[in-house]
Amino acid sequence: MNYATFVRLRQGFWEDFGSRIDEARRHPRRLDYDQLEALAVDYRRLLHDQALARSRFAGTATSRRLERLAIEATHLLQADDRFRRWRPMHWWRVTFPAAFRRTLPAIGVSFALFLIAMSFGLVLAAIEPALGMTFLPPEAIENLRRGTLWTESIFAVTPPAVASTQIATNNLSVVLTAWAGGALAGLLSLWVILLNGLMLGAVIATTMHYGMVGPLLDFIAAHGPLEISLILVAAGAGLTVGQAMVRATDVPRGVILRAAARDAVTVALGCLPWILLLGFVEGFVSPRPELPTISKALIGWLLWSAFVATVAIGRVEQA
Amino acid sequence: MELPPHQQARIDVEADVSDLLGVDNVPLALPIAGMGSRLLAASIDYLLLLLVITLVILIATATMNAGLVPVDWFWPVFGLLLFLLQWGYFLGLEVTMEGQTPGKLMLGIRTVGDQGGKAGMGSLVVRNLIRVVDVLVAVPLFFIDRQARRLGDHLAGTLVIHERLEHEDSVSLGRIPAGWSAREVAVAESVLARVPHLLPERAEWLAGLMLERLRRDDPDAQPLPDEPAPVALARLLDARRRVW
Numbered sequence: 001m002n003y004a005t006f007v008r009l010r011q012g013f014w015e016d017f018g019s020r021i022d023e024a025r026r027h028p029r030r031l032d033y034d035q036l037e038a039l040a041v042d043y044r045r046l047l048h049d050q051a052l053a054r055s056r057f058a059g060t061a062t063s064r065r066l067e068r069l070a071i072e073a074t075h076l077l078q079a080d081d082r083f084r085r086w087r088p089m090h091w092w093r094v095t096f097p098a099a100f101r102r103t104l105p106a107i108g109v110s111f112a113l114f115l116i117a118m119s120f121g122l123v124l125a126a127i128e129p130a131l132g133m134t135f136l137p138p139e140a141i142e143n144l145r146r147g148t149l150w151t152e153s154i155f156a157v158t159p160p161a162v163a164s165t166q167i168a169t170n171n172l173s174v175v176l177t178a179w180a181g182g183a184l185a186g187l188l189s190l191w192v193i194l195l196n197g198l199m200l201g202a203v204i205a206t207t208m209h210y211g212m213v214g215p216l217l218d219f220i221a222a223h224g225p226l227e228i229s230l231i232l233v234a235a236g237a238g239l240t241v242g243q244a245m246v247r248a249t250d251v252p253r254g255v256i257l258r259a260a261a262r263d264a265v266t267v268a269l270g271c272l273p274w275i276l277l278l279g280f281v282e283g284f285v286s287p288r289p290e291l292p293t294i295s296k297a298l299i300g301w302l303l304w305s306a307f308v309a310t311v312a313i314g315r316v317e318q319a
Numbered sequence: 320m321e322l323p324p325h326q327q328a329r330i331d332v333e334a335d336v337s338d339l340l341g342v343d344n345v346p347l348a349l350p351i352a353g354m355g356s357r358l359l360a361a362s363i364d365y366l367l368l369l370l371v372i373t374l375v376i377l378i379a380t381a382t383m384n385a386g387l388v389p390v391d392w393f394w395p396v397f398g399l400l401l402f403l404l405q406w407g408y409f410l411g412l413e414v415t416m417e418g419q420t421p422g423k424l425m426l427g428i429r430t431v432g433d434q435g436g437k438a439g440m441g442s443l444v445v446r447n448l449i450r451v452v453d454v455l456v457a458v459p460l461f462f463i464d465r466q467a468r469r470l471g472d473h474l475a476g477t478l479v480i481h482e483r484l485e486h487e488d489s490v491s492l493g494r495i496p497a498g499w500s501a502r503e504v505a506v507a508e509s510v511l512a513r514v515p516h517l518l519p520e521r522a523e524w525l526a527g528l529m530l531e532r533l534r535r536d537d538p539d540a541q542p543l544p545d546e547p548a549p550v551a552l553a554r555l556l557d558a559r560r561r562v563w
């Protein structure tokens with residue numbers, strides 16, 4: 001087929017298809033099923049015309065026109081629809097637990113590294129208290145010397161609702177950064193894990209040094225276990241992305257990266273509502289001195305168990 | 320007469336297109352948005368975000384000073400609002416505006432899936448939450464990557480393309496002389512499309528060169544007496560101007 005014949009025979013179809021695409025783009029909701037199906041069928045015919053023009057009549061006006069029509073139609077008719085119809089219950093019961101379980105080995109590594117860093121910080125600050133004190137601001141050390149925790153002075157001047165929001169938004173940022181840090185070959189996630197472990201170990205040793213470990217454990221009993229767990233879960237999810245970036249496999253890196261990123265973001269998003277809840281607990285429950293430590297510990301255990309239950313009970317087989 | 324290379328009409332130069340395999344493995348040349356347009360769009364968006372945050376602060380302060388909201392609830396709501404703006408501006412807008420933000424809209428660029436289709440919600444969530452680390456590495460990646468993808472694009476499987484929705488004033492030939500390949504057709508169409516935008520003497524010269532080539536392949540193709548070369552060329556090739 002020569003160029004002139006090609007244009008003469010197909011011109012009408014292109015014009016009709018172009019006008020239908022324009023109309024569909026302007027008023028997508030007016031399309032009924034039959035019109036959409038006809039567009040989808042004609043889209044393939046157009047793609048084949050475009051492929052022919054591209055190979056036989058490259059550089060011509062017709063080839064350029066078909067290329068443009070194909071791009072416009074592709075954007076209108078094709079979509080990555082895996083996440084388009086979001087079903088919250090299905091997400092919580094199936095998608096999140098499945099992603100969590102696929103990410104579990106990296107989350108395990110995250111917890112292990114955290115424990116190593118915490119032990120290191122604890123031992124280091126116990127041997128050399130001055131090193132431990134560098135992890136706390138001077139006002140906090142001053143408070144410890146006076147026999148009070150630094151948290152008491154904060155909560156004495158800040159209303160619980162304000163503190164709760166500040167804590168929640170700060171922790172949300174930490175969780176998201178710990179996850180996103182995986183995109184730097186996992187280095188930022190690793191840094192979040194090791195720094196948090198080192199700091200917690202050093203802070204515990206420093207409070208031990210001043211005989212204040214009891215009040216510290218009382219303060220963190222309600223929110224601490226789950227808060228640390230969520231940060232480590234998000235950082236573990238980040239590590240899976242980092243691993244996908246550096247690990248050699250026979251699957252194209254782009255494919256592995258995308259799969260790892262989908263799982264990782266699902267896990268990180270699943271942590272966010274818990275962080276909001278913990279902000280409330282940390283602002284309203286943790287600072288209350290009249291609440292016995294055992295009650296706070298019970299709340300902390302219940303929260304942690306509830307989180308574990310959501311990932312353990314999920315219907316993974318349907319994911 | 321064969322045109323020397325430096326005088327040949329430009330056929331179709333797209334410095335920043337990228338071939339991708341679409342449906343049925345048909346290659347599509349997507350017009351990739353380069354570093355310049357993407358950084359400009361991001362700058363517009365960050366300025367707009369700054370403006371919105373400033374407005375929120377002003378309105379919030381006025382509301383609190385007027386005693387319309389209890390102080391205990393003011394700061395929590397304000398804090399959450401700021402957090403949502405900081406983390407949700409790009410994500411919320413790209414989801415609701417189908418891959419665009421005000422900055423992208425102004426620059427005529429859009430985020431799409433790696434086959435040119437609409438980017439899904441999951442892809443948009445990934446690429447926008449990664450932004451926090453992308454601010455550190457995006458610019459070097461724009462230089463390195465042929466498709467100007469930042470980390471978020473790699474992880475989400477997305478591209479940012481020029482929409483190119485403006486219509487092109489184009490010319491197509493109704494008659495093709497024997498022996499002409501797509502290259503000659505493309506040059507003739509390109510010359511005829513440019514004629515209205517050229518100086519008359521330049522248009523006459525270019526069309527004259529094309530006519531010479533036409534007469535070599537088709538001796539019967541002769542211009543009428545006193546007929547300007549562009550008009551003769553259009554007539555002999557049955558050229559039709561179309562706005563596509």
